[in-house]
Amino acid sequence: MRGYSLLWVTALANVGLVQAHTFIWGVFVNGVDQGTFRGIRTPAYNGPPPRGYANSPVKNLESIDIRCNVLGDIQNPYTIKVQPGDNLTFDWKHNNRTLADDIIDFSHHGPMLAYLSPDPPTENSFVKIFEKGLYELPEKQFAPGKWAITSDLKPNYGRMNVRIPNGLKAGHYLIRAELIALHEADASYDKNPQRGAQFYPDCVQIEVTGDGTVELPAGVSFPGAYKYGDPGILHDVYCSTKTTSLKVPCTTTYPIPGPTVWSGAWPDTTAVSLGAVSGPITAPLWSSWISKSVVTSATYIGNSPSIVATSTYTASWSAKYVTPTPVA
Numbered sequence: 001m002r003g004y005s006l007l008w009v010t011a012l013a014n015v016g017l018v019q020a021h022t023f024i025w026g027v028f029v030n031g032v033d034q035g036t037f038r039g040i041r042t043p044a045y046n047g048p049p050p051r052g053y054a055n056s057p058v059k060n061l062e063s064i065d066i067r068c069n070v071l072g073d074i075q076n077p078y079t080i081k082v083q084p085g086d087n088l089t090f091d092w093k094h095n096n097r098t099l100a101d102d103i104i105d106f107s108h109h110g111p112m113l114a115y116l117s118p119d120p121p122t123e124n125s126f127v128k129i130f131e132k133g134l135y136e137l138p139e140k141q142f143a144p145g146k147w148a149i150t151s152d153l154k155p156n157y158g159r160m161n162v163r164i165p166n167g168l169k170a171g172h173y174l175i176r177a178e179l180i181a182l183h184e185a186d187a188s189y190d191k192n193p194q195r196g197a198q199f200y201p202d203c204v205q206i207e208v209t210g211d212g213t214v215e216l217p218a219g220v221s222f223p224g225a226y227k228y229g230d231p232g233i234l235h236d237v238y239c240s241t242k243t244t245s246l247k248v249p250c251t252t253t254y255p256i257p258g259p260t261v262w263s264g265a266w267p268d269t270t271a272v273s274l275g276a277v278s279g280p281i282t283a284p285l286w287s288s289w290i291s292k293s294v295v296t297s298a299t300y301i302g303n304s305p306s307i308v309a310t311s312t313y314t315a316s317w318s319a320k321y322v323t324p325t326p327v328a
């Protein structure tokens with residue numbers, strides 16, 4: 001057991017998140033919401049409430065954070081039960097879980113992807129099951145064109161549709177959903193840490209039930225799958241138009257990073273109609289946060305955090321499946 005947890009301090013007043021980027025707030029299974037933050041390894045907050053925020057982009061491709069984001073080894077107490085063929089809708093949100101939410105900054109053009117791995121992941125266990133990238137080049141120079149994040153996910157209220165592969169064998173899995181924002185990806189993070197592609201991975205714990213027999217093939221590792229110079233990671237979104245190329249090299253196609261989508265995944269994922277959101281629409285105060293590898297946990301007197309412990313964080317991914325500890 002760890003001396004800290006990412007559990008929300010739910011009894012307290014809600015606070016607005018100031019600078020948060022997007023992350024997954026809920027998962028619908030065949031249109032039925034499984035509950036806000038349930039089954040999701042919500043990225044760690046980077047400071048005390050109300051100023052800290054979750055999910056700064058991950059840019060270091062060698063960091064364990066590229067797997068399931070910051071503190072991604074820490075389990076959510078709840079696991080979402082699904083069957084092969086189920087239609088999942090991931091609800092990416094920014095400030096709160098409402099239709100008015102802006103999802104992500106309009107500059108964050110790029111692809112969205114999903115990988116499936118047994119839980120816990122092993123060497124080369126992440127298999128790509130979904131990807132969407134560049135939909136359309138722009139007419140005019142210096143415009144970004146139409147991208148999955150900004151022309152699909154954002155106008156569709158942050159809803160990403162992912163379908164459980166046909167016949168998938170029962171067991172515990174992680175779905176690693178990911179957005180890659182390319183607005184600064186004309187530079188490479190290893191050469192210029194101020195810039196570079198921004199990765200927003202977020203992992204969802206599922207348990208597949210049923211009598212399926214399909215096993216996942218070998219996939220890729222995180223970290224490991226992506227390299228700084230890869231086409232699609234080093235990419236200038238403002239480079240090409242339908243008719244011209246501004247500079248060389250400047251591609252008119254966008255290769256989505258990582259391996260090809262597994263042939264056992266569904267070729268199409270479609271939106272299903274969604275029922276009501278179940279659970280909170282705002283993020284409650286949080287009881288732990290991480291900054292420069294130091295995890296701080298706190299209790300509250302009213303709204304003031306009182307620090308109870310700090311410890312240095314080292315990711316510790318179990319080699320075999322551990323049933324999450326339920327919430328008391």
Ligand SMILES: *[C@@H]1O[C@H](CO)[C@@H](O)[C@H](O)[C@H]1NC(C)=O
Pocket residue numbers: 030085086087270272
């Ligand atoms: C998932 O969506 C597809 C396409 O709309 C539909 O044919 C299928 O029946 C859905 N699966 C379930 C389990 O509802």
Ligand SMILES: *[C@@H]1O[C@H](CO)[C@@H](O)[C@H](O)[C@H]1NC(C)=O
Pocket residue numbers: 016095096098101281282
């Ligand atoms: C959601 O967040 C936005 C931006 O912070 C805010 O304007 C809006 O009032 C919030 N809505 C709810 C229901 O909390």
Ligand SMILES: [Cu+2]
Pocket residue numbers: 021057105108181198
């Ligand atoms: Cu950003």
